[in-house]
Amino acid sequence: MIDPLSLLLDVQNLSVSFRRYQRGLAQTNLNVISDLSLTARAGEILAVAGASGSGKSLLAHAILGLLPANAMLSGVMRYDGQPLNAVRQKQLCGSEIALIPQSVTYLDPLMRVGDQARGAEKSAERMERQREVFRRLELPLPSERLYPFQLSGGMARRVLFSTAIISDARLIIADEPTPGMHLSQAMEALSILRELADAGKAVILITHDVDLALNVADQIAVFYAGTTLEETPAADFAAGPDALRHPYSRALWRALPQNGFEPIPGFQPYPEALPDGCLFGPRCELKTAACEQETPPMRTVRGGKVRCVHAA
Amino acid sequence: MTSLQTLRRLGGRSGKQLLRVATLLLATTVVAFALVSLSPVDPVQQYVLGVGNVSMEQRAAIADYWGLNDPPVQRYFLWLSALLRGDMGTSLLYRQPVAVIIRERFLNTLALMMTSWLLSGLIGFTLGCVMGLRRGRWLDRVLRALCLMLSSVPTFWLGLVFLLIFSVALGWFPIGLSRPIGVANADVTFGQRLHHLALPALTLSFISFASVALHTRQKLIDVLESDYVLFARARGENTWTIMKRHGFRNVILPALTLQFASFSELFGGSVLAENVFSYPGLGAAVSAAGLNSDVPLLLGVTIFSTLFVFSGNLIADILYGVIDPRIREERPHGQSNRD
Numbered sequence: 167m168i169d170p171l172s173l174l175l176d177v178q179n180l181s182v183s184f185r186r187y188q189r190g191l192a193q194t195n196l197n198v199i200s201d202l203s204l205t206a207r208a209g210e211i212l213a214v215a216g217a218s219g220s221g222k223s224l225l226a227h228a229i230l231g232l233l234p235a236n237a238m239l240s241g242v243m244r245y246d247g248q249p250l251n252a253v254r255q256k257q258l259c260g261s262e263i264a265l266i267p268q269s270v271t272y273l274d275p276l277m278r279v280g281d282q283a284r285g286a287e288k289s290a291e292r293m294e295r296q297r298e299v300f301r302r303l304e305l306p307l308p309s310e311r312l313y314p315f316q317l318s319g320g321m322a323r324r325v326l327f328s329t330a331i332i333s334d335a336r337l338i339i340a341d342e343p344t345p346g347m348h349l350s351q352a353m354e355a356l357s358i359l360r361e362l363a364d365a366g367k368a369v370i371l372i373t374h375d376v377d378l379a380l381n382v383a384d385q386i387a388v389f390y391a392g393t394t395l396e397e398t399p400a401a402d403f404a405a406g407p408d409a410l411r412h413p414y415s416r417a418l419w420r421a422l423p424q425n426g427f428e429p430i431p432g433f434q435p436y437p438e439a440l441p442d443g444c445l446f447g448p449r450c451e452l453k454t455a456a457c458e459q460e461t462p463p464m465r466t467v468r469g470g471k472v473r474c475v476h477a478a
Numbered sequence: 479m480t481s482l483q484t485l486r487r488l489g490g491r492s493g494k495q496l497l498r499v500a501t502l503l504l505a506t507t508v509v510a511f512a513l514v515s516l517s518p519v520d521p522v523q524q525y526v527l528g529v530g531n532v533s534m535e536q537r538a539a540i541a542d543y544w545g546l547n548d549p550p551v552q553r554y555f556l557w558l559s560a561l562l563r564g565d566m567g568t569s570l571l572y573r574q575p576v577a578v579i580i581r582e583r584f585l586n587t588l589a590l591m592m593t594s595w596l597l598s599g600l601i602g603f604t605l606g607c608v609m610g611l612r613r614g615r616w617l618d619r620v621l622r623a624l625c626l627m628l629s630s631v632p633t634f635w636l637g638l639v640f641l642l643i644f645s646v647a648l649g650w651f652p653i654g655l656s657r658p659i660g661v662a663n664a665d666v667t668f669g670q671r672l673h674h675l676a677l678p679a680l681t682l683s684f685i686s687f688a689s690v691a692l693h694t695r696q697k698l699i700d701v702l703e704s705d706y707v708l709f710a711r712a713r714g715e716n717t718w719t720i721m722k723r724h725g726f727r728n729v730i731l732p733a734l735t736l737q738f739a740s741f742s743e744l745f746g747g748s749v750l751a752e753n754v755f756s757y758p759g760l761g762a763a764v765s766a767a768g769l770n771s772d773v774p775l776l777l778g779v780t781i782f783s784t785l786f787v788f789s790g791n792l793i794a795d796i797l798y799g800v801i802d803p804r805i806r807e808e809r810p811h812g813q814s815n816r817d
């Protein structure tokens with residue numbers, strides 16, 4: 167089914183927790199990502215979709231090695247078949263793996279955007295490449311001499327996108343690139359990602375907007391309370407609840423505007439108070455005693471992966 | 479934005495600044511004048527102390543000659559109208575025109591203040607960057623404790639300690655004055671001047687470098703925790719590259735502003751430092767003028783120091799406009815087609 171050669175990033179059972187010291191020496195661990203698994207393939211867009219506040223940005227930070235010093239990480243990450251450890255993250259970030267950040271605050275307010283798009287590397291080729299990418303993104307040439315505060319929202323977004331394209335990275339992680347945008351702007355942003363994927367890049371699109379992601383994504387990873395509950399081809403999401411495997415995915419589907427806009431009762435658990443067993447348990451209609459016994463393992467069901475004991 | 483527009487904006491700004499400095503000068507001289515008028519020190523008494531036997535009639539004549547019997551408001555306006563004609567009056571204490579005293583002493587004070595200003599700026603900025611980069615580590619903690627300690631030590635005390643250690647005990651530096659005794663002004667070498675300047679300047683720089691360092695540290699920490707530095711790290715930039723590309727750029731601006739805005743503390747500190755080191759500058763002159771109710775000299779130095787502090791703030795203001803692109807360059811309307 168899947169060409170193993172195209173597999174670029176493979177994350178298995180990733181957990182991230184923050185060590186926190188409370189009064190005195192009492193130490194607690196805050197689990198922000200637990201047992202998360204996902205795979206990103208060259209030529210595809212994987213949308214990591216889930217409500218805000220579910221720790222999606224931390225996933226990007228974990229892959230890029232940007233977690234703060236008090237973060238503890240377990241699980242396995244492999245990039246291009248090799249373990250992705252701190253040393254390799256340092257080597258690969260910026261050249262092989264690129265981040266597209268979410269807002270203009272990720273640009274230095276006192277540096278011209280052309281310089282920022284090129285990054286620390288200084289060479290004539292780099293300059294040429296930056297201009298070429300700016301042209302491709304329809305950024306007028308003089309805009310390279312502007313400062314971030316002088317950019318319109320759309321230009322700022324394209325400058326942020328340009329950084330990833332200029333680097334020619336093979337894995338691109340776009341962290342919430344669309345919030346606050348008009349539909350047309352958002353679609354334009356997503357179409358750039360689609361082009362990148364079609365050019366052979368692996369793209370991870372982190373978003374809270376399933377609906378929008380469905381337009382361009384090949385795979386959807388449903389993210390909930392710091393873990394992935396289901397990994398499914400985007401086509402199954404389009405097909406409807408019967409094609410989906412996890413109760414939360416189905417609820418998400420029914421919550422889409424075109425499918426009845428049905429809100430999901432309850433709320434996502436806080437990292438401070440995660441439920442035992444299945445993380446979705448407290449909101450699940452199908453819950454049985456078995457669900458609370460242990461965290462359901464990721465299983466392959468009908469060509470997708472799902473973390474639910476009752477999925478079939 | 480064209481340079482013409484910039485000029486026009488600066489022009490409009492400088493008109494406002496001129497008005498501001500005029501009112502500021504008026505206010506400070508009125509306050510200074512009121513304070514000396516209320517002072518219990520009798521300038522005639524101070525004057526005759528140095529002259530010797532003076533009869534009551536002569537005293538009255540002096541007081542009359544100085545106009546001390548006129549109402550204070552009238553005296554103030556007399557002084558003001560003379561000033562507007564370019565006459566700053568004559569110092570009662572030194573019996574020299576105030577303008578001459580200021581001119582002579584200002585160079586001494588300027589040398590002192592600028593040296594310590596550069597010292598405190600450089601040391602403070604460097605220390606601040608080191609602390610910010612090592613935030614939370616032991617080096618940061620030690621330096622920060624040191625800075626906090628230094629910023630609560632009074633200048634004159636520090637001056638005395640330096641004097642005791644470096645001049646009295648070690649004999650490395652002269653005990654006072656701005657040049658060797660018994661050498662004609664024209665024969666004083668640059669080295670000798672520097673030698674006399676070193677200790678007071680060091681003392682003076684100790685007032686402000688701690689606050690510069692602490693401020694720089696905080697600003698650098700803010701920068702290092704910013705989104706754009708996170709993004710730079712995501713792009714594989716190492717700490718030194720990040721400092722070169724983003725750190726200094728974003729920290730130097732507030733540091734410079736702070737440094738130029740510190741002229742007032744610098745002047746205040748120089749009064750103390752000059753007295754401790756018997757350094758013949760404006761600071762020593764102004765305290766002598768205050769203690770002896772030498773109104774013309776006091777007002778003269780007040781004007782001068784006000785202008786000095788004001789120009790510091792003005793430079794800070796202008797620098798911001800020149801260096802910070804967010805102020806220097808206009809926000810384009812819609813799509814930009816500049817240059």
Ligand code: SF4
Nearest residue numbers: 444447450457474475
């Ligand atoms: S494991 Fe149980 S509680 Fe969790 S989603 Fe499946 S049915 Fe619901």
